[in-house]
Structures are given as structure tokens and as C-alpha cells.
Amino acid sequence: MPRFIDVHSGFVGVTEDQLREAHERDLAAQGEENVSFEKAWLDPASGKVFCLATAPSKEAMNRVHEKAGHPTAEVYEVSIEVE
Amino acid sequence: MPRFIDVHSGFVGVTEDQLREAHERDLAAQGEENVSFEKAWLDPASGKVFCLATAPSKEAMNRVHEKAGHPTAEVYEVSIEVE
Numbered sequence: 001m002p003r004f005i006d007v008h009s010g011f012v013g014v015t016e017d018q019l020r021e022a023h024e025r026d027l028a029a030q031g032e033e034n035v036s037f038e039k040a041w042l043d044p045a046s047g048k049v050f051c052l053a054t055a056p057s058k059e060a061m062n063r064v065h066e067k068a069g070h071p072t073a074e075v076y077e078v079s080i081e082v083e
Numbered sequence: 084m085p086r087f088i089d090v091h092s093g094f095v096g097v098t099e100d101q102l103r104e105a106h107e108r109d110l111a112a113q114g115e116e117n118v119s120f121e122k123a124w125l126d127p128a129s130g131k132v133f134c135l136a137t138a139p140s141k142e143a144m145n146r147v148h149e150k151a152g153h154p155t156a157e158v159y160e161v162s163i164e165v166e
Contacts, residue, residue, distance in 0.1 A: 005124060005133050007090075016163045023165050041088060041161035048159050050088050050133065052124075076131050078124035080099045082106050 001036075001054040003081070004061050007074035012047035019049070025068035026051070033060040084119075084137040086164070087144050090157035095130035102132070108151035109134070116143040 011019070023040045030037055035055040042049045055061045058075050065071045094102070106123050113120055118138040125132045138144045141158050148154045 003124070005126075014163075016165065019163055020165045038166070040165050041086070042163040043088075043159035043161050044163060046159055048161075050159075050161065076126035076129055076133075078126050078133065080097075080102055080125040080127060082099065082103045082123050083121070 001056065003078050004053050004055055004058065005076050005078050006051045006053070006061060006065070006072055007076075008049040008051075008070055008072045010047050011042055011044065011049050013044055014042060014047070015044075016042075022068070022070060023051075025070075026064055029064045029067040033064050035060050035064050084139065086161050087136050087138055087141065088159050088161050089134045089136070089144060089148070089155055090159075091132040091134075091153055091155045093130050094125055094132050095127065097125060097127055097130070099125075105151070105153060106134075108153075109147055112147045112150040116147050118143050118147050 019042050026037055035053055037051055037053045040051045061075045102125050109120055118136055120136045123134045144158045
């Protein structure tokens with residue numbers, strides 16, 4: 001299954017509880033699109049959120065974000081991974 | 084130890100071997116700065132690279148990138164993480 005990283009902006013000063021609440025909406029919407037979120041990281045100083053997920057397509061990622069209420073133009077298919 | 088995600092641009096069309104070679108330079112430089120890279124993901128279509136690491140500070144991250152030859156202005160301290 002392809003892997004994606006999406007980037008959201010504007011989450012300045014957001015707390016862990018608030019991030020969890022926002023991400024719960026992704027998790028609630030992911031099943032019907034066959035998307036599986038693995039992790040979300042937030043830098044509350046810059047307001048950047050990074051989510052790591054697997055999904056059948058970028059369009060499926062976009063639909064989950066739309067349903068969760070936080071669409072983003074930044075969804076990257078990270079087809080290469082090294083350690 | 085604080086966790087960071089850094090973002091690099093301009094890696095359009097880069098292969099897994101080329102990413103590995105670039106990242107090996109990070110790995111060679113990380114020890115003396117007490118930085119520990121966990122993973123690097125690349126979207127070769129957009130040229131975006133995302134690296135996940137732990138480090139004592141953003142400055143330590145910047146020094147490793149400088150030594151590795153691929154500095155970036157985008158280094159985010161992701162102090163909040165949810166699953």
C-alpha cells in the first residue's frame with residue numbers, strides 16, 4: 001500500500017489534546033477509504049503538523065481530510081524510504 | 084531527547100540509492116552532535132524529503148545538515164505526537 005506524508009499548517013499553540021481531537025476525526029473517516037494513519041507530529045511553535053499514513057491513493061487521503069474538516073494541498077506520496 | 088522533522092526540497096527524480104548516499108552523510112555526521120536519525124522518506128515526484136530524528140537542539144540538527152552538505156531552513160521540533 002502506498003505511503004503518504006501530509007503537512008498541515010496553522011496549528012500554532014495547539015495542545016496535545018486538541019491535536020488528538022482533530023486526528024480522531026481522521027481516524028473516524030479513514031476506514032471507508034482504506035486509509036491507515038500511523039502517526040501525527042506537531043510543532044506547536046510553527047503550527048506545522050505532519051501525518052504518516054498508508055492509503056490506496058492521494059485522492060483517498062484528500063477525501064479523509066475533507067471529511068475530517070482539515071483539507072490540505074500538501075499530500076506527498078513517499079515511495080522511497082531509508083533508515 | 085527532543086524529536087525533529089526536517090524537510091528538504093529539490094530531490095526531484097532522486098533514486099533510493101541516491102537518497103541512501105545522501106543520508107549516509109547525515110549518519111556519518113550525527114554521532115558527534117548526539118543526533119539520531121530514525122528514518123527518511125522521499126517523494127521523488129515533488130522532490131520533498133522528510134527526515135525524523137532525535138537531537139539535543141535544532142542547532143545540532145543544522146550542524147549535521149551543514150556537514151552532510153544539504154542544509155535546510157525547515158527543521159521543526161515536533162514536541163507533540165499522537166497515534
